[in-house]
Amino acid sequence: MDYTSTANVLLCGKRDDAYCCCGYNCCRLSMIILKDPEIALRATILFCFNPASIFYSSIYSESLYALLSFAGLYYFVKGGNNLASLFFALSGCARSNGVLNAGYLCFQTMHRAYNAMFQQKRTALALGTVIAGALRSVFVFAPFVAFQAYGYYNMCKGRLPDELRPWCKARVPLLYNYIQSHYWGVGFLKYFQLKQLPNFLLASPVLSVALYSVVYYAKSRPENFFSLGFRTSIEEKSSGVVFLSDDFYRSKKAGNVENSNLTKRKKVTEGAVGEVHMAEPATRPGYFSACVLPFVLHLAFMAATAFFVMHVQVATRFLSSSPPVYWFSSYIMAHPTKYHRWGYVIWAYSAAYIFLGSLLFSNFYPFT
Structure with a gap:
């Protein structure tokens, strides 16, 4: 085996190592944010078999970028x-x-x-x-x-x-x-040409998932989304590290929350029994938690950039390192009765693009 062949084998090995570490960091991040092991694990599996997998399995920068981004996000939500x-x-x-x-x-x-x-x-x-x-x-x-x-x-x-x-x-x-x-002809609306319609169709699945991820979160948490989190309750801000990350902030807010709870209990005690109602939980777990907000905003900006500015077909791999895409897809699969067959559609989309990408990319045809 000559020097070039040896170097290629080593590069492929390092690439696969990076891809495996990506999945590990994605799982750790999802566990912390979603606080739901089942949805977090499914989201990680979706990432491992994402539509842009061919770029993670070839000598390309996607796996390294995703590895470093997920590592940064993990330490970000951990307060480091x-x-x-x-x-x-x-x-x-x-x-x-x-x-x-x-x-x-x-x-x-x-x-x-x-x-x-x-x-x-x-x-x-x-x-x-x-x-x-x-x-x-x-x-x-x-x-x-x-x-x-x-x-x-x-x-x-x-x-x-x-x-x-x-x-x-x-x-x-x-x-x-x-x-x-x-x-490359990259610029605002420069790609909006009739001849580029096939590329828009190629990118439409991932852009649709990204759009639904953002819109569904905004519809479920409009006050939180449109206020950029400023109208999020103190209890919810204190439950995670995205808003207030260090111990000083958390301890400060913990005292405020305790005082607030004491006041609420006092009011309930003084009120009539018939007027007592069950309050909604202070925090919402899973995809609709307040801690997901910065990830959704980041995804919205990236998706808008991919659609209006970039070569739109690149969106498939450009958005492949965005966690909300997998979190939302996993959330849909966790509710099969509510979102009938959408889970199968997502898996079919991933499998089709993995197969299509492997054929086109390895034969130097344009894919993304």
Whole structure:
């Protein structure tokens, strides 16, 4: 076996290792967020057999990106924001859309700063929260910025004006954006052409699942969704780590919750027996929990970008690393009487795309 063959075998082995670790991290993340082992396990299986599996099984960047993203999300929901930032930044090294993972940090920073400023009345704490969140977000963006700087200094710096490419003269010279727009025709509504209809049809299943995932969550939790979580109850915010991640915030809120519960019990005791009603649970488990909100918002942004800006057929693998796609699909399968046969449709879709992708991609035909 020559050097090239040995290198290819080793790369394939590392790729499969990354794919296996992706499933492990997806399972850990799903267990924490959904708090339902059955739905979490099914979601993990759906990920392992997702429609873009051919890209996870070939020498491609998808498995590495998903591995780093899921690892970052796991540490994010566990409260380890520094480790999460590191993995998010590394995911940006694997694929440029890794910078979007900074949105999770921004979401949490926004809520923690709001809590510190308006509920705890601690301006210094709010300022420190914003600064820490901004630094972590900048760190996530660092690989993308470094790549743009590398391109600028190699292709623009020290060149004569006549030798400069158009993007070098831009106010903000971005090599990545220029390549995407000039050579690939990527841009807002640029792909909306009649000849691209087959590609829209190719991407329609995953975009439909993404759309239903977002819309169904918004319809079930409209107050939580449209307020970006600001109208979520204190009890629900305190039950997870997405909104208020550290022990100080949780202990602070725990005291407030206890005082609130005491007040409620006092009112019930003083009221008439006939007026006592069973209250709704403070938190909603599974796909409709408040902790799922930042994931749904992230998916909504990615799906909109894929549909309106990108080559739409790329959506199949672009959205393959988004957890809500699998969480919502698993939720549907957990309620077969309510969503008759949709579970079979999802499995059939995954199997068909795995088979189709294996044939087309390995023979250099366009798939996604």
